[in-house]
Amino acid sequence: MSKKYSYEFKLNIVEEYLNGELSYTLLSKKYHISTSSLIKTWVNQFKTMGKEGLRTKRRKESYPLNFKLNVLRFKQDTGASYRDTANTFGIGEPSIIANWKNQYEKYGTQGLNKPQGRPPKMPKSNPNQDKNETNSFKYDDQIKQENELLKKENEYLRIELEYLKKLKALGLEDPRADNKQK
Numbered sequence: 001m002s003k004k005y006s007y008e009f010k011l012n013i014v015e016e017y018l019n020g021e022l023s024y025t026l027l028s029k030k031y032h033i034s035t036s037s038l039i040k041t042w043v044n045q046f047k048t049m050g051k052e053g054l055r056t057k058r059r060k061e062s063y064p065l066n067f068k069l070n071v072l073r074f075k076q077d078t079g080a081s082y083r084d085t086a087n088t089f090g091i092g093e094p095s096i097i098a099n100w101k102n103q104y105e106k107y108g109t110q111g112l113n114k115p116q117g118r119p120p121k122m123p124k125s126n127p128n129q130d131k132n133e134t135n136s137f138k139y140d141d142q143i144k145q146e147n148e149l150l151k152k153e154n155e156y157l158r159i160e161l162e163y164l165k166k167l168k169a170l171g172l173e174d175p176r177a178d179n180k181q182k
Helices: 007-018 022-030 036-052 067-080 082-089 092-106 131-169 177-181
Strands: none
Touching: 007 022, 007 036, 022 036, 036 082, 067 082, 067 131, 082 092, 082 131, 131 177
């Protein structure tokens, strides 16, 4: 059974680590935490998302298919680690991306698009509804979906550009450069 830690407790440990007093391992022994990697995760969440990164999420985050595909494409194109990819896209747990990758490799995009949990009840149909009205709603929905996809693709491209700028600022090369020359 996993143990729940309070926000204040996590913040205390992160601040103690950042002050340079103790290492991950020594902090885990001092506070009787089963693994030092948990503290490492807290420090990473604090560095990338601030204090809010340490708060327990009240509901499970749901990500659209296009977002998942963009994250996987970014990871593959840049060669970034799961942790760096999660930080770039604001995902709290890097293991989520690893799960997406496994689902994608096994089942393709269908594996990423599976709804989780119990399926919703069937909506009651209205026999008085005009068919033309239904078609116009479908058309409007398609336009909205296309707009959403384009917005998400733009966001992905902005993030990728920012990542490449950071690489350049650090004097590092684009890891994709080797793949393009071959």
